[in-house]
Structure formats: structure tokens, C-alpha cells
Amino acid sequence: MASVVLSEAEKVYVVHGVQEDLRVDGRGCEDYRCIEVETDVVSNTSGSARVKLGHTDILVGVKAEMGTPKLENPNEGYLEFFVDCSANATPEFEGRGGEELATEIVNTLYRIFSSESTIDVKSLCINPREHCWVLYVDVLLLECGGNLFDAISIAVKAALFNTRIPKVRVLEDEEGSKEIELSDDPYDCIRLNVDNVPCIITLSKIGCRHVVDATLQEEACSLASLLLSVTSRGTFTCMKKLGNGSLDPESIFEMMETGKRVGKTLHASLQKILDKEESLGTTRQKVGFLG
Amino acid sequence: MALDHRRVPGPEESQAPLLYAAPGEAGTDAPGREAAALRPLLARAGLLSQAEGSAYVELAGGTKVLCAVRGPREAAEGRGRLLCEFRRAPFSVRGARPRPGPATAARERELGLALQEALAPAVRLARYPRARLELTALVLQDGGSALAAALSAAALALADAGVEMFDLVVGCGLCRAPGPGGAWLLQPSEAEERAAAARLTVALMPGLNQVAGLLGSGQGGPPESWAQAVRLGLEGCQRLYPVLRRSLLRAAERRAAEGPRAVGASA
């Protein structure tokens, strides 16, 4: 990851600031940076979203392709995650340099989507044992300025919200052979219910307090952080300690409380933005990277 | 899909017949067990002669983990590094042999990283500049709570290797029984783990009372339920600690008795 080198004095400055609930960029400990979300930015995909969180820039594309259901779940479709830590973010990621981080992110994504209620995978089934939709969720890391996991989870949720899967019908003739017919109407499509898709809240322990949405500088001051994936109802689907430090048991319980509180607010405002964009429909001015 | 032509190509995917077993056949082996009950644990440090340090941990009911530490070896980086590898023996899991491939490797890497991040706070890495410690945890048999057993074994192996540490690390696994209001069970068996709605592994440094690692996912319900699980897990770790400690002391005594240069006399 793009690393910043902080001197001892700088670290002390950051830690003391956090102690006073005043961070280097003027935020409080539970404030996010300004989040920019835009959906439907890549027209080749079934759904896409770009999220900019401070200097962290994420582009997610979802492609629905037809595949065969997994043997153990014959009447369900499934999601496949792929993360590309592109060299755009930092030259260290050139070639295979970003793979280690990419694997870590992919594993975390699988983990937070592992619970059955997250996405209704049954609706992705076309006909059991034979055809289903496979949603390839491809995450492209364009710039990293701290708090990758949260930004990625927001982008994934926005992209899944934006995803439109064409409706198909299964036609069966007398001999029992099946044929799949794609709907002619491009507006006739399945939408996914993303109400239960969680967002990741990473709480970084700095000094004896914790902050949400740490910048790169703050991440350099933090030895350990707690990753929580919180649904819109405030339940957790995943928790994980990150980093090479340890945490006090009491601070973990505090962090969980904060995570729940912040998570609920984050979900509410994200849903509001997505609904607003949705209501504008085609009249929306697409900004993309030109804005 | 790249095929390995040196082998007889089997089907692309295969399933163990266990999948089709009627529900309730398995998983009923411990009906109504007490939630806070721990499975008896056997720990033994220093059993491999080639590695600098090693440990073996077995949980009653069939989880067997072997851990070995090599190093400190020379490294290119300036700071000391701890490299952890988590591997499952091909015969370790119930049912079909896992197909070696990128998916399996990625899962093992996640657990390896969890192992590393949980042990790093306990090891005094500052004492090992320009060196790396290599740790391998091999799961011989997975009967549930494999990561927790690996964590305990890894800490024992590091201590056995004479690596300077702040504290030991004890791991404890938990899972939440399916259904609403399901209770959290300590150190679940493989069947319980498979049926569980949520799983959690906690790692504790018992002397310092610091949580070294936390990894869990699933439908654990509201934060209060998770918090309770963490508490329960930490308590479990505290209860396991004496067993691990004793095994380490025994290893130290054994070494002192065998070693020709017994230093005990100088005390």
C-alpha cells in the first residue's frame, strides 16, 4: 500500500489531536470524510459505481454472466469477487505487486458476503442445476488514501444497487430440451435487493481512542484496528482485527458500539444518495472522471 | 481451466456423498451440550528436532495441529518480520479431498495472515532486526476450531524456539447455533461449526489481558450478541492458559534435564 513515513513528532501530533477529538483534517473521531458516490459510470457492465473517499478512489463493475450453479447449492446463483490493485494507485502494485493486498480484500469480501441473508442468491437461479447468473464483482483500486475497506464496501453496495440483470425465460419443448430466451426489452430486468448488504466500518485505534475513516497518516499511527461489517439494521456480519497490535477487551466493546452507531448513519445516507440518483434517472448529468 | 495432464482427469468438480446425508444424521453427536464447556486440550512443546521450535496441540474430538518455527534467518528488510503459513493436510477435512488451486490457497493465506496478525503483538520483533521468523502451522485433522488450535500451537512453538515474547497467545473458537436466539458454543466441533450461523475465533494474551486477534463472520446478530461472544471467548482463553503454560514448563524442564549444560545449577 502506498506508505507514508511519519516522524515521531508528527505521530505525537496526530495522537494528541485524536485525544482531543480533533483530527488533522478538522474532523471528529466519528466523522467520515466527504464521500462521493456515482453509479452507472461504465456502460459495458450490468452495474457500476465509483466511490471517492478523500484520496481513496474505487471503481467497481458488476457483470452478470450465465454459468452453472455450484453443486452444493443447485438452486442458487453466486457472486465472484476480484480485486485489481492497479499500478495507478502506487508504483509498488506494478506487475504482481498488488496481489497480496488484493487477496486480502477478496477474502474479506467473501467473508462479509458469506451469510445467506446478504443477497438473495436464489433469485439469481435461472433453472436449477443447469443455469444461473454469476455476478462478477470486479473492484478496481485507482488511488489509495486510507480506509480502503470501507470505501470498497460502499462501492460494492452501490454497484450492486445499480445492477440490472436482464430477465430470461426458460422455454421447454416437448422433448424436454430447454432453451433460454433473453427478454427483448432492455428495461425488463431484475434488480437486487441490497437492504441487507453490509458496509465495512474500520475503527483504528490511535492512542487510547479510536477513529473511523482513518487517513494514510492516521493509519501509520495506528497499531491495530477493528474491521466490522455492519448492516443497515445495525447487526454485524463480520469482525476482524487488523494490524500488528493488540486491543484492550474494553476498547473492543466500545468500538463495537461506535461501529453500530456509525454504520447505521452511513447506511442511511448512502441509501439516500442512491435513491436520489435513481430518481433522476436518465436526466442525471453524468460526471464520471471529467468532473 | 488449466488441466494437469499427469493425473487422471477426474470431473471438474466433485462432491463428497456426505452432502447428501439426511440432515440431523451428523451434528447430533453432542445434544444439548453445555455452552461454556471446553473440549479437553492436549499440548506438547518441543517435539521436532529439526525445527528450532515446535508444538503440537490436540483437541478432544479430533482437531490436531502441528506447528514449527524456523529462524531467525537473515532477511533483506530492516525490521524483524514474522511470516506465518497456515496449511491443511490434504486428508485433514471431512469428505472430499480439497482440490489444490488458487481458491484453496487464498483461503489458507487468509488464515495465515490472521495467524501472523495475532502473533505479531506477542513477539518482540524489535529484538530481531534484519531477521525473519518463519512459522508453519499444519492442520493434520480438522475437527473444528482449527484456527484457534493453530494459534495456541504457534505461540507455544515460538516460545519453545526461544523467541523473545511479551506474552503467550491463546486461541479459542466459538460458534453460534443456528436459529434465532441461538447460543454461542465454545470450541465447537466440526459438525457444530458446519451447522453454525456464525463463527468467531478470539486470541488473547493472557498475562497482559490484551486481545491479539479476532476473526469471525456470519449471522451473529446484534452487537450485544457479538460482545457476549467475545467475552465468552476471552474467558475460554483464560481457562485454557494453564494447560498451555504447563506444557511449556514441562518442555523447559525436559530440556534442562537432557541438556548437558544445565544452567539451573547457577541459580
Added chain:
Amino acid sequence: MAGLELLSDEGYRVDGRRAGELRKVRARMGVFAQADGSAYLEQGNTKALAVVYGPHEMRGSRSKALHDRALVNCQYSMATFSTGERKRRPHGDRKSSEMTLHLKQTFEAAILTQLYPRSQIDIYVQILQADGGNYCACVNAATLATIDAGIPMRDYVCACSAGFIEDTPLADLNYVEEAAGGPQVALALLPKSDQIALLEMNSRLHEDHLEQVMEAASKACKDVYAVLDQVVRDHVHEVTTLLGE
């Protein structure tokens, strides 16, 4: 190509352009803050992102350092969702490696590398959406990013493709026209001095027509130049007024 008319009798192409007309080119410089230079460019529906790091100390093995000039290091990658059919890998396949090499050669010809001996300049381009003319969009985006990074160049590098269908040279092919399999020329030009930085042609074209196609391509490159130049001037103007305040 049966059933698809690439050039109508009235002289219009599938997307309604005239033969020598470019797709709409839109671009923005300075997209990212952390990189030394960055640019985003849309050429019709082809979208490319370029980022420049450097000149900086050699990364990795120092033995690759050139004692008299800077090493230009490129990587071309395509987002897995950029194409119609999902790509399995963003980079590292044969086609991407070839593109990487082409980019490297193009920019070695344009950047004044002798000013930075023993150092390295990284140019990373990413195709976000592919609709024909990927190489050209990448070169144009990378030019803007290099300018944004403040690295001295001999001239802009402007690239454009051209094809030849039904005895007419077509400028700036889109995906449909590329897929038709006709002859195709990709040209990277230093427009002020009319020097060719890279020229690639595939498929079969009669020698007599080559000049015509080249003419079309170089005209298209100069049209691209006009657009890029405007983008750069606007950007510089914007930056200087911001600084002036």
C-alpha cells in the same frame, strides 16, 4: 461483413460519422492528487486513465538504470469489466504485454529522457471501457498525464487509428469497425515536427492505398492534437489562476 454496412452510400459510418471525422474526445488532467501526473480521456466510448510517476530513483534492481537517460517504464492494463466479455486478468496477458511495449517505445521517442539520467519514469494506463482504438486513447491520455507531471517532451504525442473500407480511408475506428477485420493502421505522431513515434498496421492493404490511409491517420492525429492542446491550455490557465489568488 454480411448484414452490416460499415459505410452507407451517403458516406455515413455505423455511428453516423463522416469518413474523416473523429469521435468526441473529452479529457481532464490532474484527476488524482497522489500521482505526479494523471489524466482521463474519453474517445467516444473508449475511456482511458493514465498516471505518471517520476522521474524518481530506480525501483527494484539498480542494474537496469541507464547511465545517460531515464528509463521509461509502462504498464498497460484493462479493467476486467471494460470489455463486452469479462476479462480474466487485467494485465500480464500477451496482448497487454505487447501494448506495454508499444507504449514504452512511443514515449521513449517523445520524452526528453536524456535530462534525467539514472532515473525512472513510470507511465501506467488503464482502460476502463473499451470501444476500439485502445492504444490511441492510451497514448493520448498518457501524453496529457506526462504534461501534467511536468516532464519535458519534444512534442505532444497524438495517436489515432485509421482503416480502409470500400476504397475510403476511415479515421478513428470504433469497436464495430475494428471487429470487421479490415486493414487497420495505428499511428502515433509528433504533430509539430510530423515525426512518427510509432506506426503499426495489420491485415492486408494494397500498397497504392497506403498513402491515402496514412494521410487520413495523420490528419486525424492533428485533429486530436487540437483537442489535447485546448485541454492543456485550459488546465494550465485554471491552475495558474488558482495560484494567482
Added chain:
Amino acid sequence: MAPPVRYCVPGERLCSLEEGAAGSGTYTRHGYVCAALAGCLVKTSEDGALPVVSVVRDAESQLLPDVGAIVTCKVCSINSRFAKVHILYIGSTPLKSAFRGTIRREDIRATEKDKVEVYKSFRPGDIVLAKVISLGDMQSNYLLSTAENELGVVVAHSEAGAQMVPISWCEMQCPRTHSKELRKVARVQPEFLQT
């Protein structure tokens, strides 16, 4: 008879800081001395002073080259600027895996550094006593120095293959051919000589 030996494990509190000072294999935290190793507890008290609490293991297997340590190494290659060596021993403890080190030309001897030539000081295969002066940075490995009388070549073989005997601080002689070869010879201290 010796008193019963107390064994301890990492993280165990041994005593408070008032009762003892932290020795090797221990660390201090919140005013207590805690064990960092699994081994047995040793208290050494010098008259009047606080007893030093340390934890020792049977074998010091985990030593790493540290700045100031005297190491024994084997020269593996030389060029005009430096000699590359493998560190084999730290003090009298063998290392399980060799660490690489470098002796730069200017660190070979203390005087007339500019006149030193590496090939007149070391040859590949020589066993050299040296001192660690730096752990090095990202590019280089351990930096060693032989700029002391007691440091330098201790064992060397002549071109004829016989082990040479030192005849001065800069020369060694082959007992078989009586040819002299140049080396930066260490003055081996008598206590290290095995009788």
C-alpha cells in the same frame, strides 16, 4: 544441593521493579519484570545492588549479530572495494544459518586506510574475526570491521593448500613451501588459544 529451579513462560510476572532489575530474557512493563522466554529463572545479586533477574535457556540458540558483537566469519568473495563474508559464529555460539556481511576496504585496518588493498588483506576461504559496526540498510547487509589488532585473519590456507602460520601483523607463511602471503592478521589473544 541447589535450590529447586523455577521455570517460567513468556508473559509471566517475575517480580516488581523494586525487587529486581531486568536482565536478559526479560522485559519491564507497568513496573514489573516479566519473562520474555520460556526457560528457568536466574537471580544474580551483587553485594548491595538490586538482584538482576534474567531468564536463561539451555542453549543460546537465538542470537543475532548485534552492533559491537565479535563474530567469526568466512570470506566468500573479494573485489577491489570490499570482501563479502558469511558470519558463522557470534562470540562462541554457532549460528544455525549463515548471515551475510561485508567488510569494506576502509574498515579493514585502523591506520593508513587509503593504502589498504583488499586482496592484500583477505582471500576467499579465510576465517576472519570481525566486529559488527552496523546492521546495514535496505541494500547492504551487515557491515563488519577488522580495524583492531585483535581482529583479522585467524586461519588461512596457502596456495599450496597448507594452513599458514602468522609471522607478522601483515604476513603469513606457508609451512610447506615457505612462501609468504599478505594478510591482515589478527593477534590472537592467549585466552582463546586452545592448549
